[in-house]
Amino acid sequence: MDSFDVIIIGTGAGGGTLARHLAPSGKRILLLERGDWLPREPQNWASRDVFVDNRYVSEDTWYDGDGRPFQPQIHYFVGGATKLYGAALYRLRAEDFGELTHSDGVSPAWPIGYDEMEPYYTLAEQRYQVHGARGEDPTEPPSSAPYPFPALSHEPRIQQLSDDLAAAGYHPFHAPCGVLLNEADMAFSTCIRCATCDGFPCLVHAKSDAEVLGVRPALEHPNVTLMTNAHATRLETDDAGRTVTSVVVEHDGETSTFSAPIVVVSCGAANSAKLLLSSASDAHPNGLANGSDQVGRNYMFHNSQAVLALSKEPNPTVFQKTLGLNDFYLKGPDVEYPLGNIQMIGKSAADMFKGEKPLETKLAPDFALRDVASHAVDFWLSTEDLPNPDNRVTLADDGNVRLSYRPSNGKAADRLFHQLKSMLRHLGLHPDHLIPRHAYLKTDIPVAGVAHQAGTCRFGSDPATSVLDTDCKAHELDNLYVVDTSFFPSIGAVNPALTAMANALRVGDHLLDRLGARDTVSVPEVAPAGEERTPS
Ligand SMILES: Cc1cc2nc3c(=O)[nH]c(=O)nc-3n(C[C@H](O)[C@H](O)[C@H](O)COP(=O)(O)OP(=O)(O)OC[C@H]3O[C@@H](n4cnc5c(N)ncnc54)[C@H](O)[C@@H]3O)c2cc1C
Numbered sequence: 001m002d003s004f005d006v007i008i009i010g011t012g013a014g015g016g017t018l019a020r021h022l023a024p025s026g027k028r029i030l031l032l033e034r035g036d037w038l039p040r041e042p043q044n045w046a047s048r049d050v051f052v053d054n055r056y057v058s059e060d061t062w063y064d065g066d067g068r069p070f071q072p073q074i075h076y077f078v079g080g081a082t083k084l085y086g087a088a089l090y091r092l093r094a095e096d097f098g099e100l101t102h103s104d105g106v107s108p109a110w111p112i113g114y115d116e117m118e119p120y121y122t123l124a125e126q127r128y129q130v131h132g133a134r135g136e137d138p139t140e141p142p143s144s145a146p147y148p149f150p151a152l153s154h155e156p157r158i159q160q161l162s163d164d165l166a167a168a169g170y171h172p173f174h175a176p177c178g179v180l181l182n183e184a185d186m187a188f189s190t191c192i193r194c195a196t197c198d199g200f201p202c203l204v205h206a207k208s209d210a211e212v213l214g215v216r217p218a219l220e221h222p223n224v225t226l227m228t229n230a231h232a233t234r235l236e237t238d239d240a241g242r243t244v245t246s247v248v249v250e251h252d253g254e255t256s257t258f259s260a261p262i263v264v265v266s267c268g269a270a271n272s273a274k275l276l277l278s279s280a281s282d283a284h285p286n287g288l289a290n291g292s293d294q295v296g297r298n299y300m301f302h303n304s305q306a307v308l309a310l311s312k313e314p315n316p317t318v319f320q321k322t323l324g325l326n327d328f329y330l331k332g333p334d335v336e337y338p339l340g341n342i343q344m345i346g347k348s349a350a351d352m353f354k355g356e357k358p359l360e361t362k363l364a365p366d367f368a369l370r371d372v373a374s375h376a377v378d379f380w381l382s383t384e385d386l387p388n389p390d391n392r393v394t395l396a397d398d399g400n401v402r403l404s405y406r407p408s409n410g411k412a413a414d415r416l417f418h419q420l421k422s423m424l425r426h427l428g429l430h431p432d433h434l435i436p437r438h439a440y441l442k443t444d445i446p447v448a449g450v451a452h453q454a455g456t457c458r459f460g461s462d463p464a465t466s467v468l469d470t471d472c473k474a475h476e477l478d479n480l481y482v483v484d485t486s487f488f489p490s491i492g493a494v495n496p497a498l499t500a501m502a503n504a505l506r507v508g509d510h511l512l513d514r515l516g517a518r519d520t521v522s523v524p525e526v527a528p529a530g531e532e533r534t535p536s
């Protein structure tokens, strides 16, 4: 049995960020990742390979609430889901940390306020080199520092959309984005601002993902060890059930065990719940840390719609994800409840449409698919999904994830869709065409679109209603932490990754205190806006 000071299971937004934060402490850190390095190959940027053939989607089989098998759109690589993500790095709104009344019920308050998370959002924006512009979005929460890098410029069609929205009285803003782009000096920019970003891996490692800006900088420290293809299958405890004593790992067909005084689970919301439930024992008969019966419950994933509008003029935009709109985030124009966030997604390409029957049937014969691609303006609408204890991960008979899920806030999501539709005429878009675009979710089975999964191990101050305490330590154990999106008590309506990163840094500071190593880690200065930094 090998010994370490900290074991982190999972290297995505939570685990990868935490690893980099703890690395300078000199403590012996073991990173266990069930996937491998994502291969760097031409297919990284091939729409057909990525979107139609699902080249980077795992072969896992999960089951829905009725026991029907499906293939979840999940990615097991160093860096986790961030390898494929769109790098839209939003803070939750300050209001998301309080109680909010929605069309279908109440989104609960978090046990900590926005003010406690704010310094860590700032640090996460620095670590992940976020580009953005403060002061444009009326729902933006207070911040203690400017964005470390200037906002990405809009290309002409998106600038036109922004101008048209502003002329119609709305408040479009430059979307916060994590790419290593230096527009002022493209000859020295790592990012080339290409069309294959959102939903694709970055061939040139220019996306601010948890491999490039989490794991790789962590591995520069000799005290950090990464084990790939290392699938944690069980956590063992002492007889009292208070301490995790070993992590059982399947690696290259062999079973090994590793131990450390601190064990951090960060497998993604569904797989973290699976690991805890699979670790049932005499001391924890319902699953590890599950005396409250809360592990796996309150699974959320956003009520999201990828939609495509047809521009009257061609839309030759290459990198489209530069604009957001939160005018309906806290309430709709004619209702008092929140509708959600509107942002752009990666530009559709003709190759992506091949699997999409709704487009062919709805648009043909008016538009050939190549015309659709050249005129498409693509939006991503997100409405908050409310926590519901019956939306939950349990274990199927074969030990895999069983996901019972019913969406919430459908009325608000419909209103957001119709709100955007009603605006099309003023935005140079065909008023009759706002078409669901399933390519982004890559599936017609909504439950398989697990990109924004969260909940399942929520944090709180009451052990009867939460799994983790406010430091994200399991209430029932002395050395078990969870730092992926599992801890979210509510998910808000903006993308979740920056919140997972910020929280991992917050928990990281707690762990550094616990290890007596806080003084060994210095927080980097912010680079002057516009200058690209290499990861360190
Ligand atoms: C296509 C796509 C686009 C997205 N776009 C955005 C966006 O623009 N903005 C945004 O904020 N969010 C986006 N997201 C969501 C974002 O990527 C996730 O919210 C975030 O990565 C979650 O972080 P995590 O640490 O909870 O899990 P992950 O990042 O998924 O990391 C979990 C890690 O644990 C590993 N693992 C799982 N089980 C085990 C085990 N038993 N043993 C060892 N290792 C294990 C996995 O392989 C993985 O590396 C997107 C996601 C996808 C898929």
Ligand code: SF4
Residues within 6 Å of the ligand: 179, 180, 190, 191, 192, 193, 194, 195, 196, 197, 198, 200, 201, 202, 203, 204, 205, 206, 207, 208, 319
């Ligand atoms: S836009 Fe930049 S970060 Fe995104 S895939 Fe292209 S080069 Fe990579």
